[in-house]
Amino acid sequence: MTPEKLLAKIRQALPDADPLDVKRQLDEYTGPERLRVQLAIVKLTDEDRRDSPRHYVDSARQDYRDVLAWAESPQQLRPDWFSLSVTERAKVTKADRQQYARWLAR
Known part of the structure; x- marks a missing residue:
């Protein structure tokens, strides 16, 4: 990601x-x-x-990892995450990666 690509994504997404x-x-x-x-x-x-x-910038100032998790791995924040099997966790992780890649590609 470059600053120019970020600006292009801002224009496209917002x-x-x-x-x-x-x-x-x-x-x-x-x-x-x-x-x-x-x-x-x-x-x-x-x-x-x-x-x-600005809301999310303020959140990132507190803990940038929260913002990354909310955007990149939302399903891994599920309340039942720790009760999932290894196989189910792998599926959720893959789905999170795919949803982020789709957003980037649009």
């Missing part, structure tokens, strides 16, 4: 938003794995139109 304003909000996150976290924030904002990118 067509009603000012992409430069969204990018300014994303740039407020300066922690680890910056581009990956910023992309996750775009995905979460795309899926939940009620929250602004």
Whole structure:
């Protein structure tokens, strides 16, 4: 992921938003794995139109891993995760990877 590709994804995922304003909000996150976290924030904002990118930036400042998990591995956060068999966990993990790849590819 490059900053240019991130801006393109912002334009594609959030067509009603000012992409430069969204990018300014994303740039407020300066922690680890910056581009990956910023992309996750775009995905979460795309899926939940009620929250602004700033909401997720604030969450990432607290713990960036939360934002990554919400965007990249949502099904692995299921309350019954630890009761799943190894086979079921593998299926859930694969499904999470596929859903993220589909979002990236659209």
